[in-house]
Amino acid sequence: xxxxxxxxxIYKDVHTWTGxxxxxxxxxxxxxxxxxxxxxxxxxxxxxxxxxTRAVDIGQAGHLIEQTLQARPEAARxxxxxxxxxxxxxxxxxxxxxxxxxxxxxxxxSSGKLRITERxxxxxxxxxxxxxxxxxxxxxxxxxxxxxxxxxxxLYGLALVSGLIILLPTLVKDxxxxxxxxxxxxxxxxxHNAIGLFSLPFHIVIALTTVVFAFHDQIYxxxxxxxxxxxxxxxxTMPAPPIAAPSLAAKQxxxxxxxxxxxxxxxxxxxxxxxxxxxxxxxxxxxxxDLGGKRPRVWVHGTDANYMMRYDGFAILDPYTxxxxxxxYLPGHTHGWTSWLAVFFALHFATFGGATVQWIYFLLAIAxxxxxxxxxxxxxxxxxxxxxxxxxxxxKTSVRVMSALTVGxxxxxxxxxxxxxxxxxxxxxxxxxxxxxxxxVYYAVFFLSIAWAFKRGAARAAVELLWACAAxxxxxxxxxLLGLLLPFxxxxxxxxxxxxxxxxxxxxxxxxxSWMAIATSRRQRHGQADSVWALARA
Amino acid sequence: MKATRQTDAGRHTAAPPRERxxxxxxxxxxxxxxxxxxxxxxxVLCGLAIALIASGLFMLPNAKENMVYDKYQIAMWxxxxxxxxxxxxxxxxxxxxxxxxxxxxxxVAGFALFKGLAG
Numbered sequence: 001x002x003x004x005x006x007x008x009x010i011y012k013d014v015h016t017w018t019g020x021x022x023x024x025x026x027x028x029x030x031x032x033x034x035x036x037x038x039x040x041x042x043x044x045x046x047x048x049x050x051x052x053t054r055a056v057d058i059g060q061a062g063h064l065i066e067q068t069l070q071a072r073p074e075a076a077r078x079x080x081x082x083x084x085x086x087x088x089x090x091x092x093x094x095x096x097x098x099x100x101x102x103x104x105x106x107x108x109x110s111s112g113k114l115r116i117t118e119r120x121x122x123x124x125x126x127x128x129x130x131x132x133x134x135x136x137x138x139x140x141x142x143x144x145x146x147x148x149x150x151x152x153x154x155l156y157g158l159a160l161v162s163g164l165i166i167l168l169p170t171l172v173k174d175x176x177x178x179x180x181x182x183x184x185x186x187x188x189x190x191x192h193n194a195i196g197l198f199s200l201p202f203h204i205v206i207a208l209t210t211v212v213f214a215f216h217d218q219i220y221x222x223x224x225x226x227x228x229x230x231x232x233x234x235x236x237t238m239p240a241p242p243i244a245a246p247s248l249a250a251k252q253x254x255x256x257x258x259x260x261x262x263x264x265x266x267x268x269x270x271x272x273x274x275x276x277x278x279x280x281x282x283x284x285x286x287x288x289x290d291l292g293g294k295r296p297r298v299w300v301h302g303t304d305a306n307y308m309m310r311y312d313g314f315a316i317l318d319p320y321t322x323x324x325x326x327x328x329y330l331p332g333h334t335h336g337w338t339s340w341l342a343v344f345f346a347l348h349f350a351t352f353g354g355a356t357v358q359w360i361y362f363l364l365a366i367a368x369x370x371x372x373x374x375x376x377x378x379x380x381x382x383x384x385x386x387x388x389x390x391x392x393x394x395x396k397t398s399v400r401v402m403s404a405l406t407v408g409x410x411x412x413x414x415x416x417x418x419x420x421x422x423x424x425x426x427x428x429x430x431x432x433x434x435x436x437x438x439x440x441v442y443y444a445v446f447f448l449s450i451a452w453a454f455k456r457g458a459a460r461a462a463v464e465l466l467w468a469c470a471a472x473x474x475x476x477x478x479x480x481l482l483g484l485l486l487p488f489x490x491x492x493x494x495x496x497x498x499x500x501x502x503x504x505x506x507x508x509x510x511x512x513x514s515w516m517a518i519a520t521s522r523r524q525r526h527g528q529a530d531s532v533w534a535l536a537r538a
Numbered sequence: 539m540k541a542t543r544q545t546d547a548g549r550h551t552a553a554p555p556r557e558r559x560x561x562x563x564x565x566x567x568x569x570x571x572x573x574x575x576x577x578x579x580x581x582v583l584c585g586l587a588i589a590l591i592a593s594g595l596f597m598l599p600n601a602k603e604n605m606v607y608d609k610y611q612i613a614m615w616x617x618x619x620x621x622x623x624x625x626x627x628x629x630x631x632x633x634x635x636x637x638x639x640x641x642x643x644x645x646v647a648g649f650a651l652f653k654g655l656a657g
Contacts, residue, residue, distance in 0.1 A: 006570050007630065009570065010571050154621075158622070161626040211618035211622070212615055216614055223593060223594070223613065226590055226594055227594045227597050227601050227613070228602055235604060235610035236610075337606065
């Protein structure tokens, strides 16, 4: 395709500038985003065992809720009945204090007596998610970080459009080209273009959905004034299309009991209704809100890999009558515009197609992180001063700063996440607030890596930090191994498929990072001497 | 964003009018990097405004009294794609003033159209 040279020129500038501003933040967001796909497995890996909690028999769950509320009325605010247990969340009734720092677990012991224990729940799944949503910007301020990422996502969208435009004239020629060989810049460029082009649909979806997730409140506020003249609340509170609960259809409606004597519907009855309505729906947990209050609700969350789900599938019911208040996201009952919403969400969160799609998204996100890393490398390669005849030139400050930042931020993020996860087991029992320590360890490793990259120069630091990444990542399966072989150390290894999967994944990751360290070290010694990656330049 | 090459603007590349058989005159090239900041600002602000107006048009008829479930959420979702599309195109204008006049004009006309239709 032929495009005017002046148009190509401006979009090349747009691509360069948006890329260089947003690239590093996007690397972090994508690396953490890839891990977000498996965030519950990561939490399962780190979670301390809770040996004294017997899983609840679903037939007794109603009694458990009633007895628990008598013993602990404050739990009525928000109660979770876990149906599918993980290492991080036993299959019992649980609630948290308002700060979310303590979790209370309630179940019947072997003699049928109510037993309530408490612990500090692991927040690893949320912490990974927060890193993904903010790229670690503005530590401690989630909302501001999300807004910053909204701006980054707009730059990212602009980089995608401009990148596509400047690729168009040579599209056919370059599409399947991967010119390996002497010209390293050409090879990196081919790889950058190939990954960018073939994962373009994924990237467009991620860019646009991210802008929505960052700015939806602001957009709604303007629309409220512009379109609804201050009455958007009517849109917001519009009742969902009605779905009748099968068990209620046969019965005569009973007169409402008064609030003091009414009893909750047995959870097993609610689940039976949902099973009838949506046979493939696998419930994960039931979340009760405001029991005994004015607006009691129970949200039943679960999944069905045959449908595209908004984060997950769910139905909202009245816990005292069993009526379905909103079933528009129950798999198979999503209609009209709601089904579009489910599609938009599912395309961002990989909540469709089960494990296959989750792994595809994991790989696409890792490839995305590579896209931004290679983009920075191209920027550096285009600007470095080459050796002409005598000696090796001094590189420009911008090139030195950018190469150190690229190495420090990208590798610091990888090492930080791995170290933070492994530290969860080593610090368990030694510190009071483990979840704060997870964050502290991440930022300590992240900023130290950046400082190290500036101190040592990009070339030396790249090899050293890659080894640090490999070591931190290898620490994950090694910690499990130690816990298994030497339990007296206080370490442990969870044996669920989720947790073992994390161990195997980390082992593969550590091997990849070691290979990268060896390759980088080889290039440092034997590659072009005027490269920013050559040892002589470091 | 600085201009990296001499601009071709103003140079006559048109074929003499009598040579009918030749293709239409070559399109003129401009230095599109000129005024990039103004263009970006026009793209960001007018792009957002145009996208919001488009979402309003999407809610028609009965924008205020819409009874279609969840349609208002789709109206929010269509804002970012249109916003990004306008922002992506703003660099095609010859200079910042033209970007502002065109995009600003579309915004004003679109707003008037929406207010006219929504009542």
